[in-house]
Amino acid sequence: MAFDETKDTGGKTKIFKGTFRPGEAGDRPNAGPHRRSFLVQAGMAGFGALAGAAFPFHRNVPTGFVSPASASENRLVGKNGLTLLNDRPLNAETPPELLDDTITPIERHFIRNNGLPPDNPDPHTWTLTIDGLVEQTLSLRIEDLRDQFEVVTRALVIECAGNGRRFFNPPTRGNQWSYGAVGCSLWTGVRLKDVLDKAGVHRDAVYTAHYGADGHLSGDPSRSPISRGLPVWKAITETVLLAFQMNGIPLHPMNGAPLRLVVPGWPASTSHKWLTRIELRDQVHDGTKMTGKSYRVPSYPVAPGEKVADEEMVIIERMPVKSLITFPADNGEVELSSEVRGHAWSGDRDVAKVEISTDYGASWIAASLEPPINPGAWQNWRAQLELAQAGYYEIWARATDSAGDIQPFDIGWNPKGYLNNSVHRVNVHAK
Ligand SMILES: Nc1nc2c(c(=O)[nH]1)N[C@H]1C(S)=C(S)[C@@H](COP(=O)(O)O)O[C@H]1N2
Numbered sequence: 001m002a003f004d005e006t007k008d009t010g011g012k013t014k015i016f017k018g019t020f021r022p023g024e025a026g027d028r029p030n031a032g033p034h035r036r037s038f039l040v041q042a043g044m045a046g047f048g049a050l051a052g053a054a055f056p057f058h059r060n061v062p063t064g065f066v067s068p069a070s071a072s073e074n075r076l077v078g079k080n081g082l083t084l085l086n087d088r089p090l091n092a093e094t095p096p097e098l099l100d101d102t103i104t105p106i107e108r109h110f111i112r113n114n115g116l117p118p119d120n121p122d123p124h125t126w127t128l129t130i131d132g133l134v135e136q137t138l139s140l141r142i143e144d145l146r147d148q149f150e151v152v153t154r155a156l157v158i159e160c161a162g163n164g165r166r167f168f169n170p171p172t173r174g175n176q177w178s179y180g181a182v183g184c185s186l187w188t189g190v191r192l193k194d195v196l197d198k199a200g201v202h203r204d205a206v207y208t209a210h211y212g213a214d215g216h217l218s219g220d221p222s223r224s225p226i227s228r229g230l231p232v233w234k235a236i237t238e239t240v241l242l243a244f245q246m247n248g249i250p251l252h253p254m255n256g257a258p259l260r261l262v263v264p265g266w267p268a269s270t271s272h273k274w275l276t277r278i279e280l281r282d283q284v285h286d287g288t289k290m291t292g293k294s295y296r297v298p299s300y301p302v303a304p305g306e307k308v309a310d311e312e313m314v315i316i317e318r319m320p321v322k323s324l325i326t327f328p329a330d331n332g333e334v335e336l337s338s339e340v341r342g343h344a345w346s347g348d349r350d351v352a353k354v355e356i357s358t359d360y361g362a363s364w365i366a367a368s369l370e371p372p373i374n375p376g377a378w379q380n381w382r383a384q385l386e387l388a389q390a391g392y393y394e395i396w397a398r399a400t401d402s403a404g405d406i407q408p409f410d411i412g413w414n415p416k417g418y419l420n421n422s423v424h425r426v427n428v429h430a431k
Pocket residue numbers: 109110111112113114115158159160161211212213214225226254255256267268269270271272273274275
């Protein structure tokens with residue numbers, strides 16, 4: 001593994017860019033007839049123990065320390081082709097051309113950690129507590145969730161609110177995600193709604209508060225790396241899951257094993273990993289990364305680089321309409337007659353239309369667009385390009401959702417670089 005070491009734009013943490021390609025047997029292109037198959041990666045069942053045990057002392061390593069031979073590679077066991085953005089905490093995104101599948105393979109699902117994941121958690125003794133403003137506090141093992149509630153499997157999109165941060169100018173601090181902090185895996189679990197119904201949500205409850213087993217980077221056990229929440233109305237929607245499986249096998253250790261929330265269409269920071277407790281509160285949750293500039297945007301348009309008072313910031317709810325070109329790859333070569341394809345999604349809405357331009361937006365052709373395979377999944381689209389002559393082209397894709405929201409060419413700046421849903425452009429050489 002090779003790293004280009006560059007400075008984080010905030011000048012504080014170092015960012016290590018590199019591509020992890022173990023070159024294992026599963027590393028095959030996803031294009032072609034297989035892309036719509038539901039990949040169940042049975043061969044990876046053993047990696048959980050390995051990933052947890054491989055670097056047992058990582059909690060004691062100072063922030064910014066990178067040991068390429070140990071930490072990152074071992075924690076990326078079971079991942080393939082991801083671009084590492086930061087090693088501590090571990091953050092890695094997926095190049096768009098590796099997101100071609102309808103169902104994102106586990107090995108391609110991005111990782112966004114705010115702290116230090118638990119070492120080797122035991123799924124048999126793992127317990128979720130539901131407390132706060134409920135009629136009865138519940139204490140449930142994963143086995144209890146399976147036994148007492150209907151188990152459902154759904155393809156659900158989660159996208160980090162900071163996806164696209166790399167393209168803000170002036171730059172904003174945080175992981176410099178480009179396009180790949182998004183995935184649509186097949187999640188199996190129980191509906192949060194059913195569990196909350198059993199607990200009996202008190203009428204004064206307005207917000208959930210999520211707590212997990214990961215540790216703060218400082219090593220201080222009294223500090224939390226992240227604790228976000230949801231308005232109760234959202235928490236009790238059909239598609240919000242307490243998930244214990246991803247693509248048919250237990251969750252990957254870096255994607256929240258053994259239990260996590262999955263909240264499709266909302267900032268993925270609400271999809272709490274290594275979940276141990278959900279508290280019902282009579283106020284908007286004020287946990288770590290709920291306040292200040294975290295996962296919040298200005299309530300009015302601001303100039304690039306402008307300072308914004310915390311009181312003027314509002315919590316991000318649904319994610320905006322967006323599309324991704326997954327074929328061809330950026331810098332790729334295409335035939336004059338060539339397929340372009342990808343996915344599109346929009347927070348709590350459906351996508352109504354995807355259009356493609358090869359002339360810098362002067363004209364657009366409609367792509368064919370599939371419905372989501374279930375509510376909360378992204379939608380596949382494809383279009384046939386007929387280019388007039390060989391040469392260099394940019395392919396642009398833009399989606400419009402069911403409420404008429406359309407992807408912009410450029411996006412208003414905000415202090416933390418959230419919600420960049422500007423049109424995806426890839427450049428190609430036609431031959
Ligand atoms: N416990 C816990 N849950 C968490 C996080 C975290 O750091 N700790 N990161 C959140 C953020 S910011 C994102 S974008 C998603 C990423 O999910 P993934 O790593 O499975 O892709 O997890 C969310 N859940």
